[in-house]
Amino acid sequence: MSWFIRKEKGINTPTEMKREAPDGLWYQCPNCKKIMQTREHKMNAYTCEHCNYHEKVGSEAYFEILFDHNKFTELDASLTSADPLNFKDTKAYPDRIRSTMEKTGLKDAVRTGYGRMNDLEIVIACMDFNFIGGSMGSVVGEKIARAIDHALKNRQPFLMISRSGGARMMEAGFSLMQMAKTSAKLALLSEAGIPYISLLTDPTTGGVTASYAMLGDFNISEPEALIGFAGPRVIRETIGKDLPKGFQSAEFVLEHGFLDFIVDRKDLKDKLTSLLKMIQ
Amino acid sequence: MRTYLDFEKPIAELDNKLADMRRLAEESTIDVSAATAALESGIAKLRQEIFDNLTRWQRVQLSRHPDRPYTYEYIQLMCDEFIELHGDRQVRDDPAMIGGFANLNGQGIMIIGQQKGRNTKQRQHRNFGMPNPEGYRKALRLMKLAEKFNKPIITLIDTPGAFPGLEAEERGQGEAIARNLKEMFMLKVPVICIVIGEGASGGALGIAIGDRVMMLENTWYSVISPENCSTILWRSWDYKEQAADAMKLTARDMKANKLIDEIVPEPLGGAHLDHVGMAAILKGVILDHLGQLSQLSPEERINQRIDKFCDMGVVVE
Numbered sequence: 001m002s003w004f005i006r007k008e009k010g011i012n013t014p015t016e017m018k019r020e021a022p023d024g025l026w027y028q029c030p031n032c033k034k035i036m037q038t039r040e041h042k043m044n045a046y047t048c049e050h051c052n053y054h055e056k057v058g059s060e061a062y063f064e065i066l067f068d069h070n071k072f073t074e075l076d077a078s079l080t081s082a083d084p085l086n087f088k089d090t091k092a093y094p095d096r097i098r099s100t101m102e103k104t105g106l107k108d109a110v111r112t113g114y115g116r117m118n119d120l121e122i123v124i125a126c127m128d129f130n131f132i133g134g135s136m137g138s139v140v141g142e143k144i145a146r147a148i149d150h151a152l153k154n155r156q157p158f159l160m161i162s163r164s165g166g167a168r169m170m171e172a173g174f175s176l177m178q179m180a181k182t183s184a185k186l187a188l189l190s191e192a193g194i195p196y197i198s199l200l201t202d203p204t205t206g207g208v209t210a211s212y213a214m215l216g217d218f219n220i221s222e223p224e225a226l227i228g229f230a231g232p233r234v235i236r237e238t239i240g241k242d243l244p245k246g247f248q249s250a251e252f253v254l255e256h257g258f259l260d261f262i263v264d265r266k267d268l269k270d271k272l273t274s275l276l277k278m279i280q
Numbered sequence: 281m282r283t284y285l286d287f288e289k290p291i292a293e294l295d296n297k298l299a300d301m302r303r304l305a306e307e308s309t310i311d312v313s314a315a316t317a318a319l320e321s322g323i324a325k326l327r328q329e330i331f332d333n334l335t336r337w338q339r340v341q342l343s344r345h346p347d348r349p350y351t352y353e354y355i356q357l358m359c360d361e362f363i364e365l366h367g368d369r370q371v372r373d374d375p376a377m378i379g380g381f382a383n384l385n386g387q388g389i390m391i392i393g394q395q396k397g398r399n400t401k402q403r404q405h406r407n408f409g410m411p412n413p414e415g416y417r418k419a420l421r422l423m424k425l426a427e428k429f430n431k432p433i434i435t436l437i438d439t440p441g442a443f444p445g446l447e448a449e450e451r452g453q454g455e456a457i458a459r460n461l462k463e464m465f466m467l468k469v470p471v472i473c474i475v476i477g478e479g480a481s482g483g484a485l486g487i488a489i490g491d492r493v494m495m496l497e498n499t500w501y502s503v504i505s506p507e508n509c510s511t512i513l514w515r516s517w518d519y520k521e522q523a524a525d526a527m528k529l530t531a532r533d534m535k536a537n538k539l540i541d542e543i544v545p546e547p548l549g550g551a552h553l554d555h556v557g558m559a560a561i562l563k564g565v566i567l568d569h570l571g572q573l574s575q576l577s578p579e580e581r582i583n584q585r586i587d588k589f590c591d592m593g594v595v596v597e
Contacts, residue, residue, distance in 0.1 A: 084537065084594040085528050089513035138593035145590060167481070167503045169513060172527035173539045176481060176503040177592040180489055183461035184586045190462070207503070209454030210442075210482040215462055229454035229482070230444030238444050248449060258452045 029053050045266040054222045054265055056202060059111040059126035062161055066124060066269050072115030076146055080107050081139050087170040096132065096170070106131050108139040109164065112147035114156065118273040123151040126161040127208075134164035136208055137171040141178025144212060148185040157195040157276055162213040165231075166206015179211035186215050195279055197272060200227050200250070200259070218260045218275065221250035222268075227259075285341050287330060291549075294323045327549050334498070336524040336533075340506060342498035343477045347552035349559065350409075351378060351393035351436045354476065357559030358566070359384050359391065365425075368417035371451060376407040376443070377415030377487075379422045381431065385567060390426035392419050392487060393436030396477070409478075410443035413456035416486045420460050423467060432470040432570055435487040440505060442483030457486040464489035465586055470573035472566060474544065475499045475531075476551075491585050492569045495531035496562075497546040501539075502529035539592055 027041040028034070031053035041048070045065050046055040064070045080097070087093040101107065109131040114123045125147045127134045144160065151158040167175035189196055198216030200209070202225035209229050213219075221227060228235075228248040236243055246252050250262050263271050284292040298319050305312040334342070342348075355362050359382035366373040379392035394411060397403035411419075419435070426433045442453055464471065464487075473490035479501030495501055504512075506524040511517055528534075531543040544565050547554040573581060 078597065080596045082594040082596050085526065087526050089519075089523075089526060138595050142593050142595050169504055169509055169527070171594075172502045172504075172529060173534055173537060174593055176485060176501075177539055177589060179458075179482060179485060180461055180589040181592060183458065183489075184465045184589050187462045187465045188586070191466070207482050210457040210486075211461055212458070214452070214455040214458040228449050229442065229457070230449065234444045235446060235449065239446055243446070247446070256450050256452065258455050 030055075045264075045268070047265050052223060052264065054202065054224070056129060056163070058106075058128040058130065058163075059161075062126045063111070063113060063124065065265065066117050066122075066159075066272075067113075067115040068117065068119065072113040072124075074111060074113040075150060076112060076143050077107065079139050079143055081137055081171075083170075084138070084174055085170070085172055087172070089170070093170040100131055104128065104130050108143070109134045109136065109168075110140045110143050112143050112150075114147075114150060114154075117269060120273055120276055121154070121156045122159060122276070123147050123154075123156050124159045124161065127163045129163045129165075129203075132168060134162075134208075135166065135168035135175070136164060136178050137168035137175045138178060140168075141175075141181050144178075144182050145185045148182075148189050151194055152185075152189055152192055155192070155194060157197065158189060159197045159199065159272065160212055160216070161199045161201060162204045162208050163201045164204055164206070164208040164213075166208055176207065179207050182212040183215060186212060190217070195276060197275070199268075201225050203227070205229065205231050214258065216260075219258060221253065221259050221262050222265055223250060223262055225250040227253045283346050285338070285345065287334075287338050287341075291323060291327055291330065294319060294326065298323065324548070331548060331550075335521070336500075336528075336530050337506065337521040339498050339530050340500050340524055342550050342552075343500050345550060345552045346398070348477055349551055349555045350398075351395045351438060351476070353555055354393075354436055354559055354562065355382060355391055357556060358563040359389075360386075362391070365422060366418070368414045368421055370417060371414045374407075374412050374415035374418055375405050376409055376411040376439075377419055379419060381426075384434075384563070387570070388429075388431045389434055389570075390422055390431050391434045391436070392422055393476070394439040394483075394487075396438060407443055409439045410441055411439065411483065411486075412443050412445070412448045413451040413453050416442070416453075416456040416460050419487050420463055423464065423471075427467050427469050430469060432472070432573070433467065433490075434566060435471070435473045435490065437473060437475045437479050437484045437488050437501075438477035439480055439483045440478050441480040442486065454482075457482045460486045461489055465589075466582060468578035468582070470570060470581060471585070472569055472573070474562065474566075475501045475540075476562075478505075480505050489585070489589070491573050491581050492542065493540045494542040494544050494565065495534060495540050496544045496551060496558075497531055498550050499531055500524075500529040501531075501534055502527045541588075 027038045029048040032051035034050045112125040197218045200221045361383040364380040394409045396409035397406040471490035472492045473488040475495040506520040509523040510519040534540040547557040551558040
């Protein structure tokens, strides 16, 4: 293995002489494996310019993409989880929350805020999957409920961006009732004639699909996002067969009549603006 | 033959002894009345003791007891008349969800619930009480019908979950449940929901948005079954008892956490021992609440219903 033999020993380049080569200059698409500049990937709304793969991003990226100049006022930013059941599995729930907070820098699995999108006032709630699988507990339900209250009070359209494995088991019954709570608020929003757009991103399953995510005046998604009630593994075990290709993809869900359209993330802002202007 | 659960084994032994004694008495002339009376009171005492100290997992087992009354039995035992209505008007009729107009003490009501089967054939027909989207859509259709004719709605919840199948996904299981949640909040008529057996997750909640939500004493209601919770969090089926404890899924827990309004007591030993007695208790509770709710205007009921659910949840500000 000694193809390269170091001729001079002890080369020590002083720091100031070292060439600058910052980390993260390049992005490799996990789908097509092709390389593009990180900056361009970001300009492309975190989608691959070669294969259109939509990188899974969270609230920070969506807020940046949708709010003009990334300017928005965050709502209830300090809300965090309690431990009403004293829940413990292999780890105590408060410890799990704490370590997830440290790891992600997030307070819980949703962030909500209001601002302008192409000059149009809008309230946006966006889930973060890397916070315990984007699971919905009391904080997620409460923040969404309050964001809808804000939309109601100010008569501004509401956009919900879902990405979640479903309800959070560590708050058991409390999590289940967040499905009811958010649906109640959406019923009020609907009565008030305020538009509600639900964007289902990869993946959206379980109690989130069975409540607010499917209740939009417009249910929309991104290409190839996984959308379902039961997860693929559970269905496979139930029916004892492999699932057909493309089952539970956004395209499949659109075909079966549960989505209004699928939109590329880089077109999202303009398309939503056009839609909202048409119904204004 | 009665079915005894594991923890009922000591009762089973005494029950057998009692049966033997009675047979003996029939075959001979020996007077055993004193002995049988003593044994009977012993059984009652033992039963009381066991049922005073039930674990959460034991209550889960009771909620699934094969002899427990199901929705149809409650309808038959509580109502004078029942006209079953079928179909969602879109795809098909779902036998896992039943419903129709009934007569309760001279009052017209709509009664809806998941239905399980007693034997293998029935269980398959009823899909083990796991509705497809059609079931939820049928339930909603019937609820709207009740609203149209100004009749109160009673729902009986008993499901191991909404069916996680291929066709269920194709036909929008998530959408069907979500729509029910939203629509049920706006129903102008009184809505009373009672968990009579298993209350598993969205599949239960899909017919459980009411002015009153109650649970029978030996039932469970939570976001997932203890077995599935154990599989996901402990990566093994074996921690179901810990999972049941961790989730606090019994009627008592749910009441303490203000996630339900009331616990409906069961006859000693569980609803499966006394269907008639259980139905009578439930009927009384329903009539009582219907009386209370009829005093309110539709707007008051809707507002209170929404406020109640919106108060659920614990967060740190």
